[in-house]
Structure formats: structure tokens, C-alpha cells
Amino acid sequence: MIQVSLAILYREGKFLFQLRDNIPGIIHPGVWGLFGGHLEGEETPELCLKRELIEEIGYQVSDLVLFKEYGDSLVNRFVFYAPLTVDLSQLVLNEGWDMGLLTTENIKAGECYSHKAGMVRLIGTPHQRILLDFITQKLI
Template sequence: MTKIHVAIAILYKDGKFLCQLRDDIPNIRYPGHWALFGGHIEPGETPEVAVVRELKEEISYAAPSRSISLFCCDVEGDVVRHVFYSQLSADVKDLVLLEGWDMKLLTPDDIRAGSCYSQKAGNIRPLGLPHQRILLNFIDSLATVNMN
């Protein structure tokens, strides 16, 4: 089975996590679900370069590459997610959503619940299961670091 490699970003600010409400179209993975920003790694591109490019393409965010760190690689079936994390240095109101239906800072409670209200969709939308799992693992890792 050929693996699809993607680079995604956990962007956090004030204890919340920036998520994208994916377009509600049937030919994409997790349509109409909250997910992390990111996308396919192009041929010859490193995951680090891909995640910076994707953030610029999807939300016009020029992430300082030195501020982005690798959190983990998450494998689910044919997808390998290279997961990076960084503090979001911009206000959400200053970001421009260029891909997806909505974006929002989700609280840890939203992530644990597995869903969140979208103003643009006008209803509660679920989190993509791998994105929820990755975020919960990240939140747990922060709690472990903060307790030591």
C-alpha cells in the first residue's frame, strides 16, 4: 500500500487550539469535520517545509520555521501525518481562511467532547477522529511537562 504523507500543525494560543472546519464535500477525507491545518507533502519537499507552505496557503500565516517543532508521526491506514506544533503568534482575526469552511480556536473541553459549534455552518460539527486523538495526546503531553 502506498502511503500518503501529510504535514499538519497544532497551532495553540491562550490554551486553545486552532482548527479548520473542512469543506463539506464528499471526495475529501473527513468532510465537514474540524481538523488541523496542513496537507500533502510535495515530491522533494521535507515535512518541515511542507507544513510552513500549507499554513501560508490555507490561512496566510507565515509561521517562523524555527518556532515549529515536530510532535509525532501518526500513522492511520494509508496516511502518515507528520505533526508539528507551534504557538500561534497572530490573532485569529488577522488570519485569512483560504481553504476550508471555518476556523476557530477550540478549547480542550471542545476537543474532549469531539465536537464544536461553527458560526459559519450554523451547527455543531464533529472533530475528525485522528485529529482529536492527536490533540488529546498533545494536551496530555503538555500536562506531563507542566507537572514535572
């Protein structure tokens, strides 16, 4: 089974999302999703996420809190949350097409406009479900 760690990073009531590259053959191409990635070797889910955030956006997070574990027949997702303590302009997008701070309204609607794509793009279904669950629990 595939194991991944995902980050709910929040700032000023908004949530950081990555617009995935629009490349056929990758999982969820061209949709908004949470930052994160696959566990490697004997890595813990928390260490995996810290590594992925440095690789993907150059962000070093210290205090991650486990929100939930979501599993299905193909993927087990470890979902953590933490505040985004820097401005979006201080992040460097090393992986993906775009990134942005999405509002609760964007998440409920299941879509958000991307300036780099020049169009509205959908939010990936599992990522939308996770965020709606998170918002409902009012942890921030």
C-alpha cells in the same frame, strides 16, 4: 503511502482548527481538523507545513517543533506544534468552511459549534486523538 504534515497551533490555551469543506469525496468532509496538507515532491515535512499554512490561512510560522509521527496503513502524519502569534482576525481562511480556536473541552467532547455552518460539527477522529495525546503530554 500518503504523507501529510499537520500543525497544532495554540493561543491562550486554545487550538486552531479548520472546519473542512462539506464536499462529498474529500477526506473528512464537514469536520473540524488541523491545518496542513500533503507533501509535494522532495519537500520535507516542515517545509510542506510552512507552505500549507501560508496557502490555507496566510500565516507564516518560523519555529515548528516536531511533536510526533502518526502512521497507519494509509497515511503517515507528521505533526508539528508552534504558538499562534497573531489574532484570529489577522488570518485569512483560503481553504475550508470555517476556522476557530477550540478549547480542551471541545476537543474532549469531540465537537464544536461553527458560526459559519450554524451548527455543531464533529472533530475528525485522527485529529481528536492527536490533540488528546498532545494535551496529555502538557507540552505547552
